[in-house]
Amino acid sequence: MKNQVSFCANLILEKSPDFRPQIGLVLGSGLGTFADSVKVISKISFKALPGFPKAGVGGHAGQLILGLVGRTKIAVLQGRAHYYEEGKADAMAVAIKTLKEIGCQSLVITNAAGTIDKDASPGEIMLITDHVNMTGVSPLFGHSERDRFVDMTNAYDLELSNIMRQAAKKNNIKLNEGVYAWCCGPQFETPAEINALKILGVNAVGMSTVPEVIVARHSQIPLCALSIITNLAAGISTSALSHDQTIRVAKLGEDAIREILMTYLNSFSDEQ
Ligand code: HPA
Numbered sequence: 140m141k142n143q144v145s146f147c148a149n150l151i152l153e154k155s156p157d158f159r160p161q162i163g164l165v166l167g168s169g170l171g172t173f174a175d176s177v178k179v180i181s182k183i184s185f186k187a188l189p190g191f192p193k194a195g196v197g198g199h200a201g202q203l204i205l206g207l208v209g210r211t212k213i214a215v216l217q218g219r220a221h222y223y224e225e226g227k228a229d230a231m232a233v234a235i236k237t238l239k240e241i242g243c244q245s246l247v248i249t250n251a252a253g254t255i256d257k258d259a260s261p262g263e264i265m266l267i268t269d270h271v272n273m274t275g276v277s278p279l280f281g282h283s284e285r286d287r288f289v290d291m292t293n294a295y296d297l298e299l300s301n302i303m304r305q306a307a308k309k310n311n312i313k314l315n316e317g318v319y320a321w322c323c324g325p326q327f328e329t330p331a332e333i334n335a336l337k338i339l340g341v342n343a344v345g346m347s348t349v350p351e352v353i354v355a356r357h358s359q360i361p362l363c364a365l366s367i368i369t370n371l372a373a374g375i376s377t378s379a380l381s382h383d384q385t386i387r388v389a390k391l392g393e394d395a396i397r398e399i400l401m402t403y404l405n406s407f408s409d410e411q
Pocket of ligand 1: 251252253254322327328344345346369370371372373380385
């Protein structure tokens with residue numbers, strides 16, 4: 140994995156030698172068009188980057204974009220790999236570690252999620268404050284060093300989360316907050332599973348993000364994370380769940396998440 144990370148980092152830096160991104164951004168299902176708001180410096184297909192995700196799930200372009208939001212230099216992963224694709228919990232490890240290797244000092248991770256919390260509605264955004272890993276797997280399986288025993292307290296960085304809260308406030312956008320549960324998918328949850336998650340104190344549920352957070356913690360990259368609420372979770376809504384719905388409703392939340400992210404990223408403009 141180390142070799143893949145340095146190979147990818149060298150390739151990226153060779154393409155744009157003078158560009159060192161400060162912040163890495165992972166764009167989830169249906170959120171890919173945020174990349175249109177970035178002043179692009181260079182683009183590299185994941186296909187050219189060994190260990191990066193293979194494009195697959197609808198709504199994912201599968202490329203790395205280096206660019207600017209205001210004066211903030213960012214690296215965007217437009218698309219991600221999920222555990223359910225090949226049963227590999229570390230499917231995003233090379234990509235996340237490469238972001239650190241090319242200079243990123245922090246990450247923003249986004250996803251689409253179903254809400255268990257009735258105060259949040261489809262199309263709204265939720266700041267993730269903590270998570271519950273329901274899969275029983277870890278991207279750190281197979282690691283043998285002592286540092287695999289990662290402390291997951293405050294995994295969602297308090298300071299970065301505060302900057303995100305301020306960014307939402309500045310734009311007058313409602314920002315829900317809560318605990319995200321990672322369920323492995325690809326099937327949606329049963330109503331009984333959602334009921335169990337509710338009792339466990341979970342606010343929203345999805346099929347990604349948590350393994351990326353674990354890898355980032357292991358690599359000592361601070362992060363914060365946002366969900367676009369695309370549906371009421373199973374059993375809370377009477378309508379059928381589908382991936383098409385996820386993509387369609389994510390579009391409704393796109394403007395809000397774009398405004399929050401633009402303000403958030405702009406607030407790092409002076410840190411270079
Ligand atoms: N469950 C799991 N993943 C999801 C959901 C959901 O309800 N909505 C969007 N991604």
